[in-house]
Amino acid sequence: MATSTIDLTLPYTTRVKDALGNKHLKVALERSTGRMAGQRVAAMGAVDAPRLRNQVRLMKEYVLRNLPDLLEQLETNVTANGGHVHWAKEAVDVQRIIVEIARKANVQKVVKAKSMATEEVHLNQALQAAGMKVVETDLGEYIIQLAGEPPSHIIAPVIHRRVEDISDIFQRELDMPPTLDPQVICSVARGVLRKEFLSADMGISGCNFAIAETGTCCIVTNEGNGRMTSTLPRVYVVVMGIEKLVPTIEDAFLQYQALCRSSTGQQCSVYLSMTSGPRKPGDADGPEEFHLVLLDNGRVDMLAKGYGEALCCIRCGACLNVCPVYKEIGGHAYGSTYSGPIGAVISPTIHMEVTDVDKLPYASSLCGACRDACPVKIDLPRMLLELRRDVVEEGDTGMFDRAGMQAFSRMMQSRASYESAGKLGSLGSNLLAGLSGGNIKFMPGPLAGWTNSRDFPPLAKRSFRQQWRDRVKGRKVIGADDKA
Amino acid sequence: MTHKKQFDSPPKRVALFVTCMVDMIYPEVGMATVELLERQGVEVIFPTEQTCCGQPAFNAGFWEEARPLARRFVDIFEPLVRSKQVDAVVAPSGSCTTMTSHFYRLLLQDEPAYQERAEFLGAATFELTEFLVDVLGVEDIGAHFDGVLTYHACCHLNRELGIDRQPRTLLAHVEGAEVVEMTAADECCGFGGLFAIKNSAISTAMGQRKTQNIVKSDADAVALCDVSCMTHINGLLSRQGQRVRAVHIAQVLANQVDVTPRAERAPETKPPASPRRWQDGKA
Numbered sequence: 166m167a168t169s170t171i172d173l174t175l176p177y178t179t180r181v182k183d184a185l186g187n188k189h190l191k192v193a194l195e196r197s198t199g200r201m202a203g204q205r206v207a208a209m210g211a212v213d214a215p216r217l218r219n220q221v222r223l224m225k226e227y228v229l230r231n232l233p234d235l236l237e238q239l240e241t242n243v244t245a246n247g248g249h250v251h252w253a254k255e256a257v258d259v260q261r262i263i264v265e266i267a268r269k270a271n272v273q274k275v276v277k278a279k280s281m282a283t284e285e286v287h288l289n290q291a292l293q294a295a296g297m298k299v300v301e302t303d304l305g306e307y308i309i310q311l312a313g314e315p316p317s318h319i320i321a322p323v324i325h326r327r328v329e330d331i332s333d334i335f336q337r338e339l340d341m342p343p344t345l346d347p348q349v350i351c352s353v354a355r356g357v358l359r360k361e362f363l364s365a366d367m368g369i370s371g372c373n374f375a376i377a378e379t380g381t382c383c384i385v386t387n388e389g390n391g392r393m394t395s396t397l398p399r400v401y402v403v404v405m406g407i408e409k410l411v412p413t414i415e416d417a418f419l420q421y422q423a424l425c426r427s428s429t430g431q432q433c434s435v436y437l438s439m440t441s442g443p444r445k446p447g448d449a450d451g452p453e454e455f456h457l458v459l460l461d462n463g464r465v466d467m468l469a470k471g472y473g474e475a476l477c478c479i480r481c482g483a484c485l486n487v488c489p490v491y492k493e494i495g496g497h498a499y500g501s502t503y504s505g506p507i508g509a510v511i512s513p514t515i516h517m518e519v520t521d522v523d524k525l526p527y528a529s530s531l532c533g534a535c536r537d538a539c540p541v542k543i544d545l546p547r548m549l550l551e552l553r554r555d556v557v558e559e560g561d562t563g564m565f566d567r568a569g570m571q572a573f574s575r576m577m578q579s580r581a582s583y584e585s586a587g588k589l590g591s592l593g594s595n596l597l598a599g600l601s602g603g604n605i606k607f608m609p610g611p612l613a614g615w616t617n618s619r620d621f622p623p624l625a626k627r628s629f630r631q632q633w634r635d636r637v638k639g640r641k642v643i644g645a646d647d648k649a
Numbered sequence: 650m651t652h653k654k655q656f657d658s659p660p661k662r663v664a665l666f667v668t669c670m671v672d673m674i675y676p677e678v679g680m681a682t683v684e685l686l687e688r689q690g691v692e693v694i695f696p697t698e699q700t701c702c703g704q705p706a707f708n709a710g711f712w713e714e715a716r717p718l719a720r721r722f723v724d725i726f727e728p729l730v731r732s733k734q735v736d737a738v739v740a741p742s743g744s745c746t747t748m749t750s751h752f753y754r755l756l757l758q759d760e761p762a763y764q765e766r767a768e769f770l771g772a773a774t775f776e777l778t779e780f781l782v783d784v785l786g787v788e789d790i791g792a793h794f795d796g797v798l799t800y801h802a803c804c805h806l807n808r809e810l811g812i813d814r815q816p817r818t819l820l821a822h823v824e825g826a827e828v829v830e831m832t833a834a835d836e837c838c839g840f841g842g843l844f845a846i847k848n849s850a851i852s853t854a855m856g857q858r859k860t861q862n863i864v865k866s867d868a869d870a871v872a873l874c875d876v877s878c879m880t881h882i883n884g885l886l887s888r889q890g891q892r893v894r895a896v897h898i899a900q901v902l903a904n905q906v907d908v909t910p911r912a913e914r915a916p917e918t919k920p921p922a923s924p925r926r927w928q929d930g931k932a
Contacts, residue, residue, distance in 0.1 A: 530841025553710030
């Protein structure tokens with residue numbers, strides 16, 4: 166397997182620099198994000214989108230308010246169906262639980278359907294360390310597994326690669342003859358993966374939603390790999406973040422509708438696989454053993470810390486496709502399993518090791534395009550603002566920033582100091598601008614971050630308030646000061 | 650979103666919240682705003698105690714530093730509205746209007762008394778184009794512009810305040826102007842306050858995407874409702890040596906904007922066709 170050139174543990178600034186300097190990434194993102202965003206707009210536009218978004222939002226809020234009861238209801242029903250439910254508090258617990266299940270069932274080979282939850286807890290590495298072969302079967306996940314790379318998008322894990330790059334990877338790793346035809350590339354993958362499915366002992370998937378009232382785990386896929394993962398191997402394990410719960414079958418289809426339309430812009434996916442426990446006598450297929458692992462990994466803390474709204478997320482990736490920051494830097498620059506605006510909120514609040522995680526809430530211009538695109542109406546800009554407040558309150562900010570902000574606040578608290586600063590600024594900036602004939606081309610210190618690429622205008626020679634005072638001179642007006 | 654104050658009779662007097670950037674860098678935008686309001690028969694007063702609403706600090710996470718500025722702002726403007734000395738507060742900025750009428754609620758959540766006053770004030774605080782169109786009912790303000798205009802929808806204005814129709818309506822009625830739609834007019838220009846400095850490279854990349862779309866629209870000027878985004882866009886356009894500039898909508902509406910003449914159209918560079926018998930190497 167190839168060694169990846171993508172290192173998520175590098176510092177934030179390095180990750181961003183690498184991403185912005187990667188011309189192929191720019192092409193790949195340009196090709197995909199715009200298309201996905203357009204498809205979402207069309208698919209949501211075909212239904213009463215405000216109503217759908219309201220309904221899903223209210224349902225998710227109900228779930229979060231009733232989380233303990235609903236989880237226990239789910240456990241009761243999964244158990245009644247003959248499945249086993251495991252409660253995993255942290256990432257290591259998921260790893261331990263699934264390695265134990267695999268050892269007991271004498272598992273040699275694991276096939277996996279796409280799952281962000283298992284990425285989050287680094288399950289593959291744990292299974293491999295325990296001596297098992299793990300094969301990703303979602304095409305995108307399979308490609309990045311061959312390349313040794315982490316996913317860079319919630320639903321399109323290989324969005325950072327162009328078809329040209331994917332062809333190179335397949336030629337190198339699978340001896341595929343040179344081609345850029347996606348059909349040919351797909352059929353090569355299908356040929357390899359079919360053999361893996363038939364010889365696998367265990368299937369692992371995530372869970373798009375689980376229905377509490379029936380004990381049913383649902384996965385939404387377009388390639389059929391999910392169906393084979395859940396039905397062919399002897400043992401089937403589902404890993405589910407505890408927020409992926411829905412109360413009823415009707416709610417499941419509500420979330421399904423929002424998910425398909427917002428993620429890939431489909432009316433419905435090609436496959437919706439629903440598993441309610443292991444194979445029963447007389448069933449044509451299905452696993453002999455069924456396990457559901459409920460994953461917390463900080464989600465309960467998110468609720469307690471006031472970031473519970475992010476648990477309404479149904480992982481559609483719509484916020485990534487419209488985010489002007491994501492469109493420039495892609496997913497890896499975020500350094501986390503979860504990227505884009507939702508990743509910048511989840512990563513600092515969930516229990517994950519992410520290098521420079523404090524920088525993520527600042528990786529946004531707070532433009533709000535994410536909130537408009539979100540099918541659950543998560544107020545991501547507001548949460549990013551609150552996370553920034555937390556970063557500052559915890560003192561994880563530069564001394565310079567703090568001193569600067571305190572000075573700024575003091576200066577703005579007094580009209581006299583504001584006006585003096587303005588006069589000084591006008592003098593200084595006009596001097597700087599004079600040097601470069603019109604606009605300021607260079608500013609010192611941290612302000613160079615502006616003038617590296619942009620000019621800045623000098624301050625006005627006479628401020629608005631100075632002009633205003635002249636205008637109202639001698640008249641008695643409301644709001645005027647003694648200088649008028 | 651705040652429920653906006655309703656007026657039984659047309660507002661007669663407003664307080665101008667000029668914003669610190671307009672005050673210090675773009676006084677002409679402030680003057681244009683005053684002119685537009687006065688032309689509609691509205692008296693403008695300017696409380697000179699005002700400084701900055703605190704958004705730069707709030708936006709960067711320094712809420713402790715932003716709070717005194719928020720309280721100060723409320724103390725200056727709220728009594729004017731409460732005592733009916735003015736009917737409304739008007740600002741030539743979507744972003745600063747968002748801060749004071751929208752984010753103060755969040756910032757002052759632990760100070761109920763101030764929060765209540767901020768909400769009261771917020772309901773009576775209007776962005777300029779919103780005030781002109783929704784409150785005064787103006788669509789054609791009598792402006793004239795000889796050239797091509799395009800519009801950039803600033804994010805706070807468009808997404809936090811939901812103001813988009815109003816500036817577009819006013820521009821559509823500018824006599825002589827051809828208004829064209831640029832690609833992705835509602836996509837962020839990459840300013841984002843300190844983001845522009847802290848994440849300079851990303852901000853620049855976003856801005857370059859924006860300026861490309863502006864240049865591609867072939868407009869003479871791009872009108873917008875925030876001088877912060879204007880500073881960012883113009884900073885890039887100026888560095889790139891482009892002819893087109895961003896202008897505040899108040900400047901367009903007050904006929905302040907002169908069009909930089911288009912460079913002489915380059916003569917047709919296509920060479921004249923050569924007789925067919927000499928093509929394809931036929932001697």
